Amino acid sequence: MxxxxxxxxxxxxKGEIIPQGAKNEALQIISAVMLTSEKVTIHNIPDIVDVNLLIELLGDAGVKVNRISRDKCEFQADDIDLAYLQGADFKKKSGRLRGSVMIAGPLLARFGKALIPKPGGDKIGRRRLDTHIIGFEKLGARFNYESDDNYFRLEAPGGLKGTYMLLDEPSVTGTANIVMAAVLAQGITTIYNAACEPYLQQLCKMLNSMGARITGVGSNLLTIEGVTSLGGCQHTMLPDMIEIGSFIGLAAMTQSELTIKNAGVxxxxxxxxxxxxLGIQLEIRGNDIYIPSQExxxxxxxxxxxxxxxxxxxxxxxxxxxxxxxxxxxxxxxxxxxxxxxxxxxxxxxxxxxxxxxxxxxxxxxxxxxxxxxxxxxxxxxxxxxxxxxxxxxxxxxxxxxxxxxxxxxxxxxxxxxxxxxxxxxxxxxxxxxxx
CATH class of the missing domain: 3.65.10.10 (Enolpyruvate transferase domain)
Structure with missing residues (x-):
């Protein structure tokens, strides 16, 4: 029940509230730890079901996970269990979590194969994977859909090769997945109509700090020069803008005086x-947002x-x-x-x-x-x-x-x-x- x-x-x-780390950034950033065998430390992780499930899934796949506190975690993917990532337990677990699609790009780039579950998650309409799959295909991956258990199997036996692509929609998760695949591909990848959300900018900054060569960050035209390997890094996630918007709305509806601290304005x-x-008064004070009580x-x-x-x-x-x-x-x-x-x-x-x-x-x-x-x-x-x-x-x-x-x-x-x-x-x- x-x-x-x-x-x-x-x-x-009345009072102050601190927004959690960004959920949509977390799913990308945590998947990116699979791109290197070195240690990656991530700060400001939101302690929520979707993110915890993804961390658990990585642990099951052989990533060393050291959760120093609820919002800080060290990852080291130097001994991945590839057999697990093709097996029945992985299929069952990853099918419960829409974010698990995000590990496909890193796995394809580093190991040449990945499984993607057909997406689950919200009752808000179809969540298509076309952008992801077509992008991987353009980088040289082959895929087939296994209808008996609702999975896409991707393989790139000859490695991934850089190319030009124009995305059919600026999908955030699609762009992120393709970027993570392209950073280790041979040659130059150009992605036009790329998503340019702050979460994706954060992912690109993190990858660049690991040794990737991505330019055009923040625009809808990304250029990625492939490298042979990536190193470790430290990364701090942005506050969750959806939560911040929710708190602004909450303050107005309940005629409350609230301060949203560390809002990443x-x-x-x-x-x-x-x-x-909508008529809501709010003041930006440094990195905080103050909402006065309004009749x-x-x-x-x-x-x-x-x-x-x-x-x-x-x-x-x-x-x-x-x-x-x-x-x-x-x-x-x-x-x-x-x-x-x-x-x-x-x-x-x-x-x-x-x-x-x-x-x-x-x-x-x-x-x-x-x-x-x-x-x-x-x-x-x-x-x-x-x-x-x-x-x-x-x-x-x-x-x-x-x-x-x-x-x-x-x-x-x-x-x-x-x-x-x-x-x-x-x-x-x-x-x-x-x-x-």
């Missing part, structure tokens, strides 16, 4: 501006007076992971906004729960919802609900914290996959939340 959160809403929160891109466009906030319109639209877009556009948060926060604003979720076709399906709580939302189609802000005239009501994916789960949690009465959120394993000790950290700010 999975646990649930029981939340009594209506409390104003240089890497937040357009995120603060998008929350300001109300009003959604801006476009300059010609037309209704505001907030849509997701590859970096440096607005991340799709925060659209669920923005949607929830808009329910208590003054004014209306159209939320347009382009990338995933089922990510807005949690709005029925918000409508049950009393929010005014028109779901136009699987990709678009119009939120009519109630300006706090009618607080949301607490209900019992279930969390379909990580980001919707936290959005519903924010809604529950601002609602009148008691809410129960089931299936919170989805929330634990992406947010560490979230109930404990919220209680420290004065939230009435317990795990039951």
């Amino acid at each position: 999975s646990s649930a959160f029981e939340v009594r809403g209506g409390n104003r929160l 240089e890497s937040l891109g357009i995120i603060p501006e998008k929350f300001r466009s 109300s906030y009003e959604i801006q319109t476009f300059l010609d007076g037309s209704i505001l639209t907030i849509a997701d877009h590859p970096w440096p556009g607005f991340t799709p992971d925060l659209l669920s948060i923005v949607l929830v926060v808009a329910t208590q604003a003054k004014g209306s906004v159209m939320i347009h979720q382009k990338m995933f076709e089922s990510r807005l399906f949690f709005v029925d729960k918000l409508i049950d709580m009393g929010a005014q939302i028109v779901l136009c189609d699987p990709h678009r919802a119009v939120v009519i802000g109630l300006g706090r005239q009618h607080p949301l009501r607490g209900i019992t609900m279930s969390s379909p994916d990580i980001r919707a789960g936290v959005s519903l949690l924010i809604a529950a914290l601002s609602a009148e009465g008691k809410s129960t959120i089931q299936n919170i394993d989805q929330i634990d996959r992406g947010y560490q000790y979230i109930d404990e950290r919220l209680r420290n700010l004065g939230a009435d939340i317990k795990r039951v």
Whole structure:
């Protein structure tokens, strides 16, 4: 029986909160330790289910793992068990974890073979692997799909060769996987329409510190000059921008005064501006974000007076992971906004729960919802609900914290996959939340 959160809403929160290390960066960075036989030390690791599963998987595969503390770990991949990485236990374990796809690039580059599970993870629509597989093929790998156990088997017996490629979509995990494969390929690889998210910039910086030769970092055109081997390094992960956005939204919804410490503000891109466009006041103080307690906030319109639209877009556009948060926060604003979720076709399906709580939302189609802000005239009501994916789960949690009465959120394993000790950290700010 999975646990649930029981939340009594209506409390104003107060205090400081430190964001965890970035989940989406962690899955790439930890996979990259497979590229070298030397020791790699990683700092600011988030203590969450998806990341811990990946670390456990690497340990099973023969990587020496020394977890000095929950957020600091040493890895040394000098004695990898390749047989394990082709076997039944690996298939079973890696199939539970979408992030396990990220070790394919390093394994192909270093050992010439890898298995990739067909992706699992969220109920937010298809997660295609085409970008990964086509990229590996262009570098000279062969693949076949083993339908009986849902696996792609990749092999590069002659080693990988650098090449030019234009990605069909700027997939973050796809770009990361191809970059990790290309750093040890022979010759020069050029990747156009590459993702340029901060997480990917971090991966490239880490690889360069290990001896890789990657230029164009931060742009959508990456050039990678292959090297024969990589060395060890130390790497510190960025704070999680999705968590930071979640806390900004939480402060506004609950009329709380919060300070988000060590927020890595240089890497937040357009995120603060998008929350300001909902009328939320926030001040950047050095590397912290201060959100004052606000009685109300009003959604801006476009300059010609037309209704505001907030849509997701590859970096440096607005991340799709925060659209669920923005949607929830808009329910208590003054004014209306159209939320347009382009990338995933089922990510807005949690709005029925918000409508049950009393929010005014028109779901136009699987990709678009119009939120009519109630300006706090009618607080949301607490209900019992279930969390379909990580980001919707936290959005519903924010809604529950601002609602009148008691809410129960089931299936919170989805929330634990992406947010560490979230109930404990919220209680420290004065939230009435317990795990039951």
